[in-house]
Amino acid sequence: MKAIVVQEFVANPSTLVPISISSPIPNVNQYLISITHCSPQHADILHAQGKHQNNDSKKGWCFPPFILGYDFAGVIQTVPSDGSSHDLRKGDRVFGAAIGAFAEYICVTASSIRKIPEGLSNETACAMSGQAVSYAAVVNIAKVGKEDTVLVSGASGGLGSVCCMVAKALGAKVIALAGDEQKAEYMRRDMGVDRVVVQKGDWIEQIVTFTDGRGVDVVLDNTGMVNDAIRCLAYFGRIVILGFAARKGVMEEVKTNKLLLKSATLVGYRFGESGRRYPDEMQRIWDGYLGMLQDGRLKPILFGRYQGLQSVGRALGDLAGRKVYGKIVVGVTDIEDVAKL
Ligand SMILES: NC(=O)c1ccc[n+]([C@@H]2O[C@H](COP(=O)([O-])OP(=O)(O)OC[C@H]3O[C@@H](n4cnc5c(N)ncnc54)[C@H](OP(=O)(O)O)[C@@H]3O)[C@@H](O)[C@H]2O)c1
Numbered sequence: 304m305k306a307i308v309v310q311e312f313v314a315n316p317s318t319l320v321p322i323s324i325s326s327p328i329p330n331v332n333q334y335l336i337s338i339t340h341c342s343p344q345h346a347d348i349l350h351a352q353g354k355h356q357n358n359d360s361k362k363g364w365c366f367p368p369f370i371l372g373y374d375f376a377g378v379i380q381t382v383p384s385d386g387s388s389h390d391l392r393k394g395d396r397v398f399g400a401a402i403g404a405f406a407e408y409i410c411v412t413a414s415s416i417r418k419i420p421e422g423l424s425n426e427t428a429c430a431m432s433g434q435a436v437s438y439a440a441v442v443n444i445a446k447v448g449k450e451d452t453v454l455v456s457g458a459s460g461g462l463g464s465v466c467c468m469v470a471k472a473l474g475a476k477v478i479a480l481a482g483d484e485q486k487a488e489y490m491r492r493d494m495g496v497d498r499v500v501v502q503k504g505d506w507i508e509q510i511v512t513f514t515d516g517r518g519v520d521v522v523l524d525n526t527g528m529v530n531d532a533i534r535c536l537a538y539f540g541r542i543v544i545l546g547f548a549a550r551k552g553v554m555e556e557v558k559t560n561k562l563l564l565k566s567a568t569l570v571g572y573r574f575g576e577s578g579r580r581y582p583d584e585m586q587r588i589w590d591g592y593l594g595m596l597q598d599g600r601l602k603p604i605l606f607g608r609y610q611g612l613q614s615v616g617r618a619l620g621d622l623a624g625r626k627v628y629g630k631i632v633v634g635v636t637d638i639e640d641v642a643k644l
Pocket residue numbers: 344345346349436456457458459460461462463480481482483486525526544545546547548549550551572573574575622623625627628629
């Protein structure tokens with residue numbers, strides 16, 4: 304099969320090209336999936352560069368050589384031979400997340416995939432497969448309610464755009480941060496948030512003014528701006544750290560006295576690990592997230608479509624260059640061709 308293999312960490316992931324390797328053979332508890340779509344995200348850039356906490360030589364995760372990619376959608380080709388598959392069958396359309404998604408095939412256990420709900424295309428499911436984390440951060444961690452004003456950093460990105468939509472669906476007032484005026488225009492047009500602020504100049508003052516000097520109740524931080532978040536925060540406010548998209552692998556030092564002065568709560572959230580530890584809770588999160596997708600409260604923002612694994616490098620370059628708004632999806636194999644396999 305063709306796959307994007309990281310043979311050694313690369314400074315510039317846009318240089319990656321697909322190569323031919325042996326197709327994977329599933330273990331007795333694994334499904335073999337033929338991938339129809341994959342969706343590059345920020346973590347893939349860090350994985351390829353060796354700057355992510357998953358680049359772990361001891362666990363063997365994302366340590367060269369490995370197949371890059373995380374979010375995918377596809378069709379089940381074979382089910383586990385140990386008889387453990389009850390709900391999923393050959394031919395079912397599924398989406399999920401597992402290292403190795405930039406390939407024509409992937410082998411995964413049941414915990415990495417879900418059936419694509421009726422009415423959702425493989426492309427849409429793929430675009431939304433990585434953002435249940437945003438739903439969980441808003442609903443379960445920040446516990447956003449209609450009385451809250453919520454600030455979202457990296458709001459034009461995959462996680463950030465869904466943070467905004469979920470918080471709006473819960474009735475909160477939402478302020479979205481944009482990197483430039485062009486993205487801000489798109490966001491004002493599509494996202495239904497209360498305010499879009501371009502993160503330049505006096506942007507913190509604009510946020511404080513918008514809240515009549517009070518500050519925001521919640522910050523969902525996707526870019527790594529905790530010190531700035533504290534400055535935007537109301538007394539007893541809460542900050543959820545989701546990611547570090549702007550930090551290029553270098554972490555921020557936080558002024559803890561500023562947290563005390565505002566009686567602030569600062570909490571991190573690692574979605575994958577919480578799913579491994581609390582699978583029942585994870586099921587409730589997925590039910591809630593997919594429910595919002597199906598009833599239309601969440602609308603995928605599909606900014607760009609790319610065709611073929613050879614375009615993954617370009618897609619990663621666009622992401623790293625901050626040219627992307629919402630999500631991008633790469634078509635890998637036509638669903639009609641997969642159905643014939
Ligand atoms: N907590 C978890 O379990 C979890 C799960 C998945 C991902 N993550 C992390 O969450 C973060 C966001 O992921 P994502 O998939 O939403 O990323 P994404 O789609 O690339 O969006 C990130 C956004 O951050 C903004 N940004 C600001 N400075 C940037 C820079 N120097 N380079 C790139 N983007 C920059 C960009 O918006 P503007 O250009 O408009 O500023 C961009 O839209 C990443 O750090 C990722 O690793 C965490």
